[in-house]
Amino acid sequence: MSFFPASLETLIDKFASLPGIGRKSAQRLAFHVLSLPEEEALAFADAITDAKKSVHCCRICQNLTEGDVCAICASDRRDKSTICVVSEPRDVLSIERGREYNGTYHVLHGVLSPMNHIGPDDIRIKELLVRAAEDEVEEVIMATNPDTEGEATAMYISRLLKPFQIKVTRLAYGIPVGSNLEFADDATLNRAIEGRTEM
Amino acid sequence: MSFFPASLETLIDKFASLPGIGRKSAQRLAFHVLSLPEEEALAFADAITDAKKSVHCCRICQNLTEGDVCAICASDRRDKSTICVVSEPRDVLSIERGREYNGTYHVLHGVLSPMNHIGPDDIRIKELLVRAAEDEVEEVIMATNPDTEGEATAMYISRLLKPFQIKVTRLAYGIPVGSNLEFADDATLNRAIEGRTEM
Numbered sequence: 399m400s401f402f403p404a405s406l407e408t409l410i411d412k413f414a415s416l417p418g419i420g421r422k423s424a425q426r427l428a429f430h431v432l433s434l435p436e437e438e439a440l441a442f443a444d445a446i447t448d449a450k451k452s453v454h455c456c457r458i459c460q461n462l463t464e465g466d467v468c469a470i471c472a473s474d475r476r477d478k479s480t481i482c483v484v485s486e487p488r489d490v491l492s493i494e495r496g497r498e499y500n501g502t503y504h505v506l507h508g509v510l511s512p513m514n515h516i517g518p519d520d521i522r523i524k525e526l527l528v529r530a531a532e533d534e535v536e537e538v539i540m541a542t543n544p545d546t547e548g549e550a551t552a553m554y555i556s557r558l559l560k561p562f563q564i565k566v567t568r569l570a571y572g573i574p575v576g577s578n579l580e581f582a583d584d585a586t587l588n589r590a591i592e593g594r595t596e597m
Numbered sequence: 598m599s600f601f602p603a604s605l606e607t608l609i610d611k612f613a614s615l616p617g618i619g620r621k622s623a624q625r626l627a628f629h630v631l632s633l634p635e636e637e638a639l640a641f642a643d644a645i646t647d648a649k650k651s652v653h654c655c656r657i658c659q660n661l662t663e664g665d666v667c668a669i670c671a672s673d674r675r676d677k678s679t680i681c682v683v684s685e686p687r688d689v690l691s692i693e694r695g696r697e698y699n700g701t702y703h704v705l706h707g708v709l710s711p712m713n714h715i716g717p718d719d720i721r722i723k724e725l726l727v728r729a730a731e732d733e734v735e736e737v738i739m740a741t742n743p744d745t746e747g748e749a750t751a752m753y754i755s756r757l758l759k760p761f762q763i764k765v766t767r768l769a770y771g772i773p774v775g776s777n778l779e780f781a782d783d784a785t786l787n788r789a790i791e792g793r794t795e796m
Contacts, residue, residue, distance in 0.1 A: 402690070403663040409648040412641045416626050425687055427615050431645055432652055432661070439649040442611045443642040446630055449608040450638040453631055462631070464602040488624055491601070 406432070458529065460505040460522045462487045470502055477501045479536040483526065483555065485509045485543060493541065501539075504529065509542055509551040523555060530562045537565040544571060605631070657728065659704040659721045661686045669701055676700045678735040682725065682754065684708045684742060692740065700738075703728065708741055708750040722754060729761045736764040743770060 402410065406428060413424035431439050455461065456468035459481075463469070470476055470490075480501030484490055490503050508521040529535060538559055542548035556566040571589035573582050582590070601609065605627060612623035630638050654660065655667035658680075662668070669675055669689075679700030683689055689702050707720040728734060737758055741747035755765040770788035772781050781789070 402686075403648075403652050403661060405644070405648040405651045405663060406661060409644045412644045417629050418622065418625065423617065425690075426617065428648065429685070429687065430616050432648060434649075436649060439645060443645040443649075445604070445608045445611045446638060446642040446645075449602075449604040449627065449631060450633075450635060450642075452604045453602050462602060462605060464604060486628070487601075488628065491624075 455505075455507075455522075459503045460507060460525055461490055461503055462505075475500075479534055480539065481526070481529065481535055481537070482539045482541050483552075484541045485521075485548065485551070489541065501537075504538075506542070506551070509547040510554055511547050518554065521551075523558065526555065527558060527562075530559055530564055535562075535564055537567060540566065540568045544569070654704075654706075654721075658702045659706060659724055660689055660702055661704075674699075678733055679738065680725070680728065680734055680736070681738045681740050682751075683740045684720075684747065684750070688740065700736075703737075705741070705750070708746040709753055710746050717753065720750075722757065725754065726757060726761075729758055729763055734761075734763055736766060739765065739767045743768070 409428045409431065410421075410424045413419055413427045414421050416424075419427070431442060434442070452464045453462050454464075456463045456471055457466055458471040459468060461468045461470070465472070477500050481504050482493060482499060482501055483504045483506060484493070485506050485508060487505055487507075490505065493499050493503075504522070504526045506521040506523065506526075508516055510516060510518065510521065526538075530538070538555075540552035540556060542552045552568055556568075559566050570593060571586065572593055573579065573586060573590045579587070608627045608630065609620075609623045612618055612626045613620050615623075618626070630641060633641070651663045652661050653663075655662045655670055656665055657670040658667060660667045660669065664671070676699050680703050681692060681698060681700055682703045682705060683692070684705050684707060686704055686706075689704065692698050692702075703721070703725045705720040705722065705725075707715055709715060709717065709720065725737075729737070737754075739751035739755060741751045751767055755767075758765050769792060770785065771792055772778065772785060772789045778786070
């Protein structure tokens with residue numbers, strides 16, 4: 399039995415359908431929205447509608463944008479000969495935060511995952527091959543996550559890129575800067591030793 | 598510098614303004630909403646608008662409802678002579694889940710909190726006094742939280758109700774059912790001993 403008005407139940411259901419939000423949190427969020435002044439609550443609703451209607455994928459790199467082409471692809475300060483391949487739009491943000499990388503991106507919107515029935519046609523690999531074929535690309539950096547699926551995806555794409563005679567690289571593995579050897583796991587330490595560099 | 602389209606940034610800001618949602622979670626939620634099919638995303642926005650527009654407080658008990666009077670106040674199966682005073686609408690749900698209480702409620706929408714500048718006029722105490730004066734109320738159960746502010750609020754209201762010659766009671770303190778004495782804190786154990794009942 400439900401003790402809340404129907405429209406409140408609907409709102410709780412919507413919040414509960416978001417990732418990482420349980421029933422209790424959803425209730426708290428819904429109560430919070432109801433307690434907002436009317437204009438703020440409606441602004442929240444509008445933000446969802448606006449974002450959904452105006453945000454789509456960049457024609458070139460598939461990152462999220464409101465225009466036809468994203469700011470990075472449109473910028474003539476960025477080095478168009480290097481493409482960094484990431485799985486999600488948020489990964490672009492992570493790399494941009496470092497302020498070192500000056501090339502362009504390609505967002506796959508997922509990784510290959512046979513367990514979840516996600517194959518090569520379900521992520522934006524085709525669009526990457528088109529760029530590799532047409533543009534003056536010299537290097538593709540595979541920056542998918544260092545987990546099984548990210549590895550497999552990087553490996554798969556690097557094979558597809560072979561015929562284009564493009565240099566394909568992978569992010570370096572090793573111990574994180576500022577961390578402690580004591581807490582590094584075996585796999586990471588082994589990779590750090592394998593990948594050791596001369597000082 | 599922002600790397601997301603403006604409307605996406607706005608949506609992330611909105612999510613980040615919710616209680617318990619940090620910047621990273623807000624990003625994840627916003628990306629999730631963008632990944633939904635258009636109709637589902639718009640249904641989310643509509644749920645906010647609908648709930649905000651149609652939910653308001655019950656004329657009698659101040660609980661959230663879509664009608665003039667809530668289902669509990671409108672029911673003739675509920676005992677109108679007992680009022681259970683709670684601080685938030687979600688507390689009504691907690692007590693209703695027990696399926697034992699058959700009286701009505703009064704939702705204060707807050708507790709007295711001098712630290713946060715919340716005084717008697719900021720919560721729905723006046724409405725409770727009106728009910729005490731007009732209706733055939735025999736007992737008021739103070740069911741605010743067992744913390745300092747909840748205690749103070751219960752104490753304050755019980756004094757205001759004195760002149761109405763109504764029985765005012767407080768929820769029992771004690772060890773939670775199914776718990777372990779070992780983990781009960783001192784204050785709870787002392788209260789449990791003070792409030793011991795004959796077997």
